[in-house]
Structure formats: structure tokens, C-alpha cells
Amino acid sequence: MSVNYNGIALVLNCGSSSIKYQVVDTTQEEALASGLVERVTDHNEGVRAVIESLSEPGSGVDLSQLTVVGHRVVQGGAEFSAPTIIDDEVEEAIAKLSVLAPLHNPGHVAGISAARAAFPDIPHVAVFDTAFHQTLSEAAYSYAIDPHIAAEHGIRRYGFHGTSHGHVSAKCAELMDxxxxxxxxxxxxxxxxxxxxxxxxxxxxxxxxxxxxxxxxxxxxxxxxxxxxxxxxxxxxxxxxxxxxxxxxxxxxxxxxxxxxxxxxxxxxxxxxxxxxxxxxxxxxxxxxxxxxxxxxxxxxxxxxxxxxxxxxxxxxxxxxxxxxxxxxxxxxxxxxxxxxxxxxxxxxxxxxxxxxxxxxxxxxxxxxxxxxxxxxx
CATH class of the missing domain: 3.30.420.40 (ATPase, nucleotide binding domain)
Structure with a gap:
């Protein structure tokens, strides 16, 4: 069965005090719109600011045509090896992984919660920086410490920037034919x-x-x-x-x-x-x-x-x-x-x-x- 990659996505990268966003029509190379909301103290207000910006005349975006909201999530742990549709259980799991990414995951969760409230009728998907590296062998991802301690505390090599590495390596193969x-x-x-x-x-x-x-x-x-x-x-x-x-x-x-x-x-x-x-x-x-x-x-x-x-x-x-x-x-x-x-x-x-x-x-x-x-x- 072929996979359909055609649609319009609002992509959010929510940090602790900022929200980067981009609206992508996957049938076009250039983004329809992009921006950054800074000094965010409340992610609900931050998401509203994104919506207001994209609703302005001349933005080139019709929010009613959105197919999906995609969320960048830095740390997916060993639990998430692929893009995952977000429900309450997934959101809670991402929050629990904050212990491994205290500078990133809390902001992601706050943004996910705010965006799900703002777009309740559109599916939300988490795309994890770590997912591309779930193919590492046990020898490649393991550290030489007591394996019971490692397992108990989630200590292993996760890797990051996976979305970027996956994208450019696939593009390289395409360019090399x-x-x-x-x-x-x-x-x-x-x-x-x-x-x-x-x-x-x-x-x-x-x-x-x-x-x-x-x-x-x-x-x-x-x-x-x-x-x-x-x-x-x-x-x-x-x-x-x-x-x-x-x-x-x-x-x-x-x-x-x-x-x-x-x-x-x-x-x-x-x-x-x-x-x-x-x-x-x-x-x-x-x-x-x-x-x-x-x-x-x-x-x-x-x-x-x-x-x-x-x-x-x-x-x-x-x-x-x-x-x-x-x-x-x-x-x-x-x-x-x-x-x-x-x-x-x-x-x-x-x-x-x-x-x-x-x-x-x-x-x-x-x-x-x-x-x-x-x-x-x-």
C-alpha cells in the first residue's frame, strides 16, 4: 500500500519560551508561511499568537485546510521509534521523558497541550529527534556500565538531530541516483x-x-x-x-x-x-x-x-x-x-x-x- 505524503501541515517546535512554526504544503518545496514567537510565558497565549499571525490577510494560509499539526519532540526515549499520533497517553509519555531532556521536553509538552486545545479537530503527530537512531545495535547504543542500572534509569545512546540526518541521507541517495x-x-x-x-x-x-x-x-x-x-x-x-x-x-x-x-x-x-x-x-x-x-x-x-x-x-x-x-x-x-x-x-x-x-x-x-x-x- 502506498503512503500519501500530500497535505498541509502546521509544524511546531515549542521551546520553554519560544515557538517556531511553519506551514508546509507538502506538494510544494517552499513553505507557505513561517515565523517565531518569542518570550513565551504561557504556551496557550503563544499558540494563539501563531494562529493570529497565520490568520492575517496576506499570510497565504487557510487554517481550515490544515491536514495535521506536526510537533518536533527532542527526546522519544526507547518508547518511540516512529512518528506517533498524539493522544493523552502519548502526551503523558512525552512528559515523563522530560527526565532525559529537561531543557526540551517540558516545552514540547506545554506546546502540544496548547495546540491540541486550539486545534481539537485536527490530528496531532509527534516526530522525535531520537527516532532515526532506534536502529542502532545494542552494542552501538549501550554504555559500559552495570546494565541493570542503565535499564532502570534509561541510560543509553539516543542520538539527536535524527530528522535532519534522515532527511539529508535520503536526499543524498536521490542526488546520487x-x-x-x-x-x-x-x-x-x-x-x-x-x-x-x-x-x-x-x-x-x-x-x-x-x-x-x-x-x-x-x-x-x-x-x-x-x-x-x-x-x-x-x-x-x-x-x-x-x-x-x-x-x-x-x-x-x-x-x-x-x-x-x-x-x-x-x-x-x-x-x-x-x-x-x-x-x-x-x-x-x-x-x-x-x-x-x-x-x-x-x-x-x-x-x-x-x-x-x-x-x-x-x-x-x-x-x-x-x-x-x-x-x-x-x-x-x-x-x-x-x-x-x-x-x-x-x-x-x-x-x-x-x-x-x-x-x-x-x-x-x-x-x-x-x-x-x-x-x-x-
Missing amino acids: RDPKELRIITLHLGNGASADAVKGGVAIDTSMGLTPLDGLVMGSRTGAIDPAVVFHLHRAAGLDIDEIDDLFNKRSGMLGLTGHSDMRDVHTMIEEGSHEARVALDIYTRRIKGYVGQYMAQLGGLDAIVFTAGVGENDDIVRIESLTGLEELGIEIDAERNAGRKKQATLISTDTSRVQVWVIPTNEERAIALQSVASVS
């Missing part, structure tokens, strides 16, 4: 948050983020992978408590901690002005990416393509070329001219002789959420 089942792809989602995925045969087999989005690559304000004993050392030697270390690792580290800037454009400016600290920070950033490329190439048993996506991945040609320079013996060759500049559309940036194709593919998580949401209710 290859069956996804034949391909081994590394996807690099590089934004303020950053993660790497190993995708084999169309499914994820490994991912850099772990129990939380803190693990893996260096990010705008997050450490990425770090010796866990640093936590003990900072507590014992510096007298920091757990909340202070949490704040340090998540909000005051990464490129922000190394340079004072989380925006890579500012880092490049510092380098141009002769900053040694910024130069070292960029080397740390790209060295970590290169390490994951090598690791995942080994896990995949070879490699057919690498994809850069998200804000840094799509717009920073320096990061792209420095992350892969030196890997020519592995069949990865970047064409400097093709790589130059920001990429607003899918672009092949490897040389014609490169055994591994390297692509820049703009991510479109909202459209992916819309497609999955519409398909779930068709």
Missing part, C-alpha cells in the same frame, strides 16, 4: 548543536550524541565528548556543584568557551586578526569532525558519501575543507572551487576523481516533519 540500501553515508549536522551519523543501507548504525545532546562534536557552547572524570575533578578541586558543571559544559564551553564567540563567523574574524586562541579552537573543532569521519568509515566498512548540513555545514567553506583535508588516501578529495562559498542548494563539492562523493545538502527538518506527520494520518 542510487538505492539507499546500497550506500554508506556519513552525515555531518553542523550548527550551534552538532552531530555526526553513520548511515548504512538507509538506517543509522552510529551517532555522536549520546544520552543527551552534549556528547560528540564540539559545538557552539557545548563541550562535546569529554573525559567524565573532569566532572569529579571540577567538583573536588574547584568546588563546583553538579548544576554549575552542567551549566559550564552546556552553556559556557565549546567555541564560546574557547574563543568567547559561539558564531563561527566571529571565530574566523578573530583568526584573520591573528588570534592564536581562535586558530587553536578551530583546529579542535575540525579535528574532532575528522576523527568521527575516520571512526564511522571503519564502522561502515567503507564509504560512498559524506554530507555537510545545517548552519555551519551549509555556509562555512573553511570548516568543510579543513575537516576533510588530509583524508585523500581514504579517497576523500575536495574541489576547492566547488567548495567555495555558502550553499543554498544541494552541491557536490568533491573532485571528479574522489572515490567518496562529498555533498552540501541544506537540511529542511520542518518539511521532513510535515511529510512524516501527513503520512502518519493518511
Whole structure:
């Protein structure tokens, strides 16, 4: 039976104090409307503000034609491996998963509750960042701790940015005119948050983020992978408590901690002005990416393509070329001219002789959420 992906979806990404929204007609590439409501203190008022904006003359949106409301949810735990139609039981389950994503899931739940009240006659679908990684093997998602403690507290590798990784890996196969089942792809989602995925045969087999989005690559304000004993050392030697270390690792580290800037454009400016600290920070950033490329190439048993996506991945040609320079013996060759500049559309940036194709593919998580949401209710 074929799946119907045609419909109009209101896609909501609700944070603790903001609501990003987009209206997507899945028969069109461009969104019908999009926006952001900030400084939200009450999500019911926030959703009403979204509705008011979309109801204005000239918005290009007829809310009576909505097929579905799709909700981005960061943490789906082990319970949710696919887009799920939201009922009271599902909403409650997402709320319980807040223990694993205290910065994200509470806002999602507040937004879901408000949106279900505002659109009671339209189906609502939760699309989980973690769902794409439910295909990881037990060896890939498990940590080397007591399995009973891990099971009791939900400690495992969940991975995030799954909607983006799934979208660009599928798009890469399409651009290569290859069956996804034949391909081994590394996807690099590089934004303020950053993660790497190993995708084999169309499914994820490994991912850099772990129990939380803190693990893996260096990010705008997050450490990425770090010796866990640093936590003990900072507590014992510096007298920091757990909340202070949490704040340090998540909000005051990464490129922000190394340079004072989380925006890579500012880092490049510092380098141009002769900053040694910024130069070292960029080397740390790209060295970590290169390490994951090598690791995942080994896990995949070879490699057919690498994809850069998200804000840094799509717009920073320096990061792209420095992350892969030196890997020519592995069949990865970047064409400097093709790589130059920001990429607003899918672009092949490897040389014609490169055994591994390297692509820049703009991510479109909202459209992916819309497609999955519409398909779930068709």
C-alpha cells in the first residue's frame, strides 16, 4: 500500500519560551508561511499568537485546510521509534521523558497541550529527534556500565538531530541516483548543536550524541565528548556543584568557551586578526569532525558519501575543507572551487576523481516533519 505524503501541515517546535512554526504544503518545496514567537510565558497565549499571525490577510494560509499539526519532540526515549499520533497517553509519555531532556521536553509538552486545545479537530503527530537512531545495535547504543542500572534509569545512546540526518541521507541517495540500501553515508549536522551519523543501507548504525545532546562534536557552547572524570575533578578541586558543571559544559564551553564567540563567523574574524586562541579552537573543532569521519568509515566498512548540513555545514567553506583535508588516501578529495562559498542548494563539492562523493545538502527538518506527520494520518 502506498503512503500519501500530500497535505498541509502546521509544524511546531515549542521551546520553554519560544515557538517556531511553519506551514508546509507538502506538494510544494517552499513553505507557505513561517515565523517565531518569542518570550513565551504561557504556551496557550503563544499558540494563539501563531494562529493570529497565520490568520492575517496576506499570510497565504487557510487554517481550515490544515491536514495535521506536526510537533518536533527532542527526546522519544526507547518508547518511540516512529512518528506517533498524539493522544493523552502519548502526551503523558512525552512528559515523563522530560527526565532525559529537561531543557526540551517540558516545552514540547506545554506546546502540544496548547495546540491540541486550539486545534481539537485536527490530528496531532509527534516526530522525535531520537527516532532515526532506534536502529542502532545494542552494542552501538549501550554504555559500559552495570546494565541493570542503565535499564532502570534509561541510560543509553539516543542520538539527536535524527530528522535532519534522515532527511539529508535520503536526499543524498536521490542526488546520487542510487538505492539507499546500497550506500554508506556519513552525515555531518553542523550548527550551534552538532552531530555526526553513520548511515548504512538507509538506517543509522552510529551517532555522536549520546544520552543527551552534549556528547560528540564540539559545538557552539557545548563541550562535546569529554573525559567524565573532569566532572569529579571540577567538583573536588574547584568546588563546583553538579548544576554549575552542567551549566559550564552546556552553556559556557565549546567555541564560546574557547574563543568567547559561539558564531563561527566571529571565530574566523578573530583568526584573520591573528588570534592564536581562535586558530587553536578551530583546529579542535575540525579535528574532532575528522576523527568521527575516520571512526564511522571503519564502522561502515567503507564509504560512498559524506554530507555537510545545517548552519555551519551549509555556509562555512573553511570548516568543510579543513575537516576533510588530509583524508585523500581514504579517497576523500575536495574541489576547492566547488567548495567555495555558502550553499543554498544541494552541491557536490568533491573532485571528479574522489572515490567518496562529498555533498552540501541544506537540511529542511520542518518539511521532513510535515511529510512524516501527513503520512502518519493518511
